[in-house]
Amino acid sequence: MYAGTYECVARFGLAKTTVDDVARAAGVSRATIYRMFPGGRDQIVRETVGWEMNRFFTRLAVEVEDAPDLETRLERALSFARASLLEHEVLQKVLATEPDVLLPLMTIEQHRVLRYITAYLAPLLEAERASGRLQDGIDVEVAADYIARMLLSLIGTPGRWDLGDRVEVRDLVGRELLGGILSSRGNE
C-alpha cells in the first residue's frame, strides 16, 4: 500500500494523489484502503512520507553496518545520507514543487525517525562505554538523542559544512557530535 502510494506521489505529487490512484497502484479496493487507513487520503499520504523516511534511514544503517567504530560510522553516515538526499529524485521533485505540503508532513513524521535513530545509536554507545571510550557520567539515552537530532539536522541542513569533504566531516563528528561523549578522541 505504501509502495503504491509512493509510486503515485512520484507521478502526480502529494496534493493530487487520490484514494482511487492508490487503490489502482496497490491493486486493492477503496474499501480496503479506508479499512486500513480510516483517515483516508491524508493518513495514507502522511504515513507514506514516514515510510520512505524509514526506508531512507534503513538503507543508511545497512551502508554503515561494517564501520569499525562510532566515529567512522557517523562520518560515513553523514556523507552517504547527504549524497542520497541530493540524489533522491522524488524528494527533490516534491521539495521543489510542493514544499508547503511536504515539510509539515516530514516534521510530523520526523519524531518517529528520531526515535528510530536514537534506538539504533543507544546500544552502540553502550558498547563504547563497555570499551571504556565514553566520558564519565554520560546518560546514554540523552547522548543518543543528541547525536540523532543533530544528524537529522545536518543531513537536511548542513549549513557551513560540506558533507562530501572527508576532512571537514571528520572534524565535525570529532568535535560537534562526539566532543562531549567520547573520551579517547584526543588519542587517535
Added chain:
Amino acid sequence: MTAALAVDSLDPYPVETRALDATLACIARHGLSKTTIDDIAREAGCSRATLYRYFGSRQDLVAAAVHAEALRVADLARGVAGAATTLEDAVVGVLGVAGRELGEHAALRFVADVEPEQLLPYITFSGGDRFLHDAAETLAPCFVRFVGDDATRAAEWVARIGLALWLSPTAPVSLADAETLRGYVRAFVLPALEPSHVRNISNQLSKG
C-alpha cells in the same frame, strides 16, 4: 543632532513601529495567510495607502516585521552574552533568550502551530541553510571573546541546537528550563565549541 531629526522620529510611537506591531498582532489573531492589509491598517490606525507608502506590498510589510523581531531577539541575545563571564553562561544565556522570546511569541506560535507550511520553508532544507548562515553571522559576536576565530562556527552550532530543540516537542531538554538546559550545554555543547588550541593547552596542563 536634534535639529536634523524629522518630525516623524520625534513621535514616541511612529507609524512604522505601529505598523510592525499591528502586523504581529494580526498574525497572532488570524494567522499569516488570513491577515490582510486592511486588518493591519485598522489595527495600526492608519490608512492602507500609508502602509503601501512606507513598506511596499503586504509581503514586504510581513518581511519587515519578521526582520525587526529577529533584530530585537538578536540584540537581547548579544546583551546577555556581553554580560557573560564564561562561554557556558554565554551559550546558556543566548539559548535561554531565544527560547523565552520565541516561546512566548504569540504570532510565531500561531504560525508554527496552525500554518507550519508558512514557516518551515524558511527553517528547513535550503531555507534552513540560509537561516543558520544569518543566525551564525548575527550571533558570532557573542562568542568571539571566548573562542576567537571559531566564533562563527560556534554560533552556527548554537543556533542549530536552538532550532532543533525548539522544533521538537519530544526534546530531552526545553529551552525554557534554564537548569536542565545548563546541564545539557555543559555535557554536549561546550565540548563542541571549545577551540582546539584551548583544549590542547588544557590537555598539556592536565598531563603536566
